[in-house]
Amino acid sequence: MENLREIFQIMARRFGFLNKNCCSVGGSEISLTQSHILYEIDRQHQPSMQQIAETLGIDITTFSRQVQSLIKMNLVQKTPAPEDKRVQILSLTIEGKYVAKTIDEQMNLFLNEVFSHMNDFEKETVIRSIKLLNDAMSKSSMCCGNMQG
Template sequence: MQEPREVFQTFTRRFGLLNKTCCSVLDQEVSLVQSHILFEISKRPGSAMQEIADLLGMDITTFSRQIQTLIKRELVLKSPSSEDRRIQLIHLTPLGQQVTDGIDTEVNAHLEDIFKQMTPFEKTAVLQSITLLNEAMLNSDFCCKTSS
């Protein structure tokens, strides 16, 4: 049996997590970090920038730079909160939603192709194992702590 680190190193490479660009949708090249940001904004439209940064485990400076890039590319809008003007709320633009939907389709097709190689029992076992691993990581003193 392989050592755990080797298993994760191989998984990371095969899933493309080391690639500079994770997705290309509607002529938009999206990095892995940007993909995660777009995904979380789509799940929580109108959230505060700090909330999404915390959820992703990113420092606000790095997150702000990524948001500025996504704003320039017309994928994200930022506006002050009506309750507290110091808080910036973020939303996807219609193009941002299209790109996010395209990434979802692409990733889901990739996962579907992977899971076609398994029996329904194996697929369920893998998903349950990953869920268990995510929960263990959340409770570990050595893993990054994020909100979810």
Template sequence: MESLRENLQLFTRRFGLLNSSCCESCCGEQVSLVQSHILFEIRRMGNPAMVQVADELGIDLTTFSRQIRTLEGKKLVIRQVSPEDRRVNLLRLTAEGERVLDQIDRYMAGKIEQIFSFMSPFERESVIRSLALLNEAVAKAGSCCTITADKEVACCK
């Protein structure tokens, strides 16, 4: 019988739909998995501070700043100094960033629908409820792992 960890590892690897080979079919842009997560969180959080997004994604600020510079170069993100606190940089998507994220959304929705097509309505609902429960439990348990500047995953012990 497969262990829970094995199932999670396989799921993570198999579900890694947005990878280096999908860019042309997904959005026609060279957007990495990390960059797609950043775009998603900026939209979800509504013009957040850089540190908020970095914390949410578990990426150290140096690595995150480098990713933001790349996204700014691609004209997908704008960084602005907060009018309330000049030490804080706020992020927002450009119109092009919104367009790319919309294309990624459509691509992912299609892939998810394709996966769910192999399930009954009851199985789909069970998976959706189970994922919600798993996400809540993970959030409550917390995590101390971050992605460092040298792309290593650093976890507290």
């Protein structure tokens, strides 16, 4: 039996290394967490602070600090929700959209390069397997059941 934990550790390290090295855009260093926040703000329609924090499984205090640093970098803006001023809606600035798009392009280039070492059948098998794994993880009582994405 193969050591499953080792397989996942290696894959996580390789993705971590990629994210550490890919997320420098226009002189701004973007952390892995910040790149996830930008991605989710871009993906969701007028999300609240709480929605993004829950999606990413980050406690609200840590999340607030990350958002503040993204605001200082002029990548994200917060506006009170019209129906409830206590709720803060997050959106990307023009610079934030550019950074999110650039990171997305870099990730797609990397993934396309990785998949170029596989034939179509292998590529489809890997993608289908990752979808199956994500689905099974969402149903697990020990992991990530409430995470979206």
